[in-house]
Amino acid sequence: MLSNKLRKQIQQLNRKKYRQQWGLFVAEGEKVVQDLLAAHYVPVHLLATKPYENLETISISNAQMRSISHFATPSPLLGVFELPQKAIKTPTSFHLVLDQIKDPGNLGTLIRLSDWYGLNDLVCSLDSVDCYNPKVVQASMGSIARVQIHYCSLENHLKSLAGPIYFADLNGASLYAQPLQTKGALVLGSESHGISPALYEVAHQALTISKQNKNKACVESLNVAVAGAIFLHEFFRP
Amino acid sequence: MLSNKLRKQIQQLNRKKYRQQWGLFVAEGEKVVQDLLAAHYVPVHLLATKPYENLETISISNAQMRSISHFATPSPLLGVFELPQKAIKTPTSFHLVLDQIKDPGNLGTLIRLSDWYGLNDLVCSLDSVDCYNPKVVQASMGSIARVQIHYCSLENHLKSLAGPIYFADLNGASLYAQPLQTKGALVLGSESHGISPALYEVAHQALTISKQNKNKACVESLNVAVAGAIFLHEFFRP
Numbered sequence: 001m002l003s004n005k006l007r008k009q010i011q012q013l014n015r016k017k018y019r020q021q022w023g024l025f026v027a028e029g030e031k032v033v034q035d036l037l038a039a040h041y042v043p044v045h046l047l048a049t050k051p052y053e054n055l056e057t058i059s060i061s062n063a064q065m066r067s068i069s070h071f072a073t074p075s076p077l078l079g080v081f082e083l084p085q086k087a088i089k090t091p092t093s094f095h096l097v098l099d100q101i102k103d104p105g106n107l108g109t110l111i112r113l114s115d116w117y118g119l120n121d122l123v124c125s126l127d128s129v130d131c132y133n134p135k136v137v138q139a140s141m142g143s144i145a146r147v148q149i150h151y152c153s154l155e156n157h158l159k160s161l162a163g164p165i166y167f168a169d170l171n172g173a174s175l176y177a178q179p180l181q182t183k184g185a186l187v188l189g190s191e192s193h194g195i196s197p198a199l200y201e202v203a204h205q206a207l208t209i210s211k212q213n214k215n216k217a218c219v220e221s222l223n224v225a226v227a228g229a230i231f232l233h234e235f236f237r238p
Numbered sequence: 239m240l241s242n243k244l245r246k247q248i249q250q251l252n253r254k255k256y257r258q259q260w261g262l263f264v265a266e267g268e269k270v271v272q273d274l275l276a277a278h279y280v281p282v283h284l285l286a287t288k289p290y291e292n293l294e295t296i297s298i299s300n301a302q303m304r305s306i307s308h309f310a311t312p313s314p315l316l317g318v319f320e321l322p323q324k325a326i327k328t329p330t331s332f333h334l335v336l337d338q339i340k341d342p343g344n345l346g347t348l349i350r351l352s353d354w355y356g357l358n359d360l361v362c363s364l365d366s367v368d369c370y371n372p373k374v375v376q377a378s379m380g381s382i383a384r385v386q387i388h389y390c391s392l393e394n395h396l397k398s399l400a401g402p403i404y405f406a407d408l409n410g411a412s413l414y415a416q417p418l419q420t421k422g423a424l425v426l427g428s429e430s431h432g433i434s435p436a437l438y439e440v441a442h443q444a445l446t447i448s449k450q451n452k453n454k455a456c457v458e459s460l461n462v463a464v465a466g467a468i469f470l471h472e473f474f475r476p
Contacts, residue, residue: 038455105343109461116460118451143457176475212474213356217276219381222354223347226467229460233468236450237414 002064006045010068010080016130023083025132028069033079035142042082049076070134083132086148090160091121094182094235099154099189099196101128101224108139109225110188115143117232123150123157123185125196154187158202161185165203167195168227170220172206180235188228191221207231240302244283248306248318254368261321263370266307271317273380280320287314308372321370324386328398329359332420332473337392337427337434339366339462346377347463348426353381355470361388361395361423363434392425396440399423403441405433406465408458410444418473426466429459445469 012018013026024044027033037043037055048057049065057077065074096114101107107129114122129136131149140147150157158165163184187203189195195203209222209230222230250256251264262282265271275281275293286295287303295315303312334352339345345367352360367374369387378385388395396403401422425441427433433441447460447468460468 035455109464112457112461113464115457116449116451118453118456141457146453146455175471209471210474211354213354215356215384217273217384218356219350219353219379222467223350223463225461226347226351226464229464229467230471233413233447233471236448 001058002047002060002068007064007068010045010078013080014070014134016133019083019130019132024080025083025137026070026134027079027081027137028071028077028134029075029138029141030077032137032140032142032144033077035145036079036081039145041084041145043079044082045080047078047080052077071138089148090157091123091148091150093120094163095119095121095123095185096228096232097123097154097158097185097187098128098224099125099187099199100193101125101188101190103224104129104133104135105139106223106225107131107133108136108141108144110228111136111140111147111149112143113225113229113232114147115140117236119147121148121150123152123154125154126151154196155198155202158185158187158199164205166205166207167199167203168208168231169194169206170208172208174210175207175231175234176210178205178207180237182235186231186235188224188231191224191227239296240285240298240306245302245306248283248316251318252308252372254371257321257368257370262318263321263375264308264372265317265319265375266309266315266372267313267376267379268315270375270378270380270382271315273383274317274319277383279322279383281317282320283318285316285318290315309376327386328395329361329386329388331358332401333357333359333361333423334466334470335361335392335396335423335425336366336462337363337425337437338431339363339426339428341462342367342371342373343377344461344463345369345371346374346379346382348466349374349378349385349387350381351463351467351470352385353378355474357385359386359388361390361392363392364389392434393436393440396423396425396437402443404443404445405437405441406446406469407432407444408446410446412448413445413469413472414448416443416445418475420473424469424473426462426469429462429465
């Protein structure tokens, strides 16, 4: 049974204000829900349009799922989970640092990439999109269960790091030619504006993905998630 | 003035059926519209919520723009363009071949990547998302004006190519270790299912992006646009 109260609550969990007020977030999709459960996230409600072995779910209709889903094409499984109470432990191994990432899909994809490359942490500026936004959770494809995401002042965070601080910039050294260490951090800014001016003071090495198209009429930059993928592939070259 | 007839027509151009019926498509965003104009695409209507120098636009209100935009956050400029009449010329230089790409954002990003790497053509299977879907056009960030997009039977297309046919596969040779030529084509399939069985017969070399995370609990694959970015970066290594 889906009560009106629960329906309304799930709809409101689209907003950060309500997620923080209630200490809850929504995850949609079988893979994401299963991965959160495997990582010991605490489920408060599991709603499903079909039965799942080993999962105690509230059975709802497809129409009901459509009324609570944050997506045009809902998945058969939706979970409401407690927001984790994270120990505030500064990351020490190599990680991505994201400056003003606003697009939920991009953040979700960068979480997934961090997981693929075995990075334990991801650090975001305070004005980046919230990682418990339903679209971020979904785009992370379950990786949000395994990557610790921190929100803090990037300037202070970068100053506290011992290793090199690389950053993506349209006028840096070619990524193909630079020796890279998987230590410290790699800072990615917004596609159009790059990293914040204050961060230039604390970052050490500007890196650029070489544009092969030499025509003047060509796209000016790459999507930040796509750029992150290329950087990580290069950092982890054996 | 935005007539009811035009409003309805623009809303309907969200669907491929109507785009083909009327021979029109919608492009939203200043960059995309300007790039299409620069590439001599023929505008039928240009609607704007603010004046543009050198552009003859129909001035509409923000509320009217919201009523016709296909996005939650509309841009100040929307163009309705004629679908181009393309010469059917088989691509001869290195290009991406996309098998069953359904997500508009992924296709748009792969068009943008093709532009960045100077690829003139992009070939899609007939069941891939239509490249004139408003979300594809927007995600391409104007690159759709410069990359020729072809829809055809991939099996026949690949058989007709002279150069090597690489394809992305979870069980291929490591991308880090393979000598690559920017000749022939690179086939990318759907994230979960890879390329269609029939294409295995005509493709020559399976390539894999190495997963660095050796834990069993880790994301199983990468997003197809992100994978495409990593492949292209590697193919164009100097």
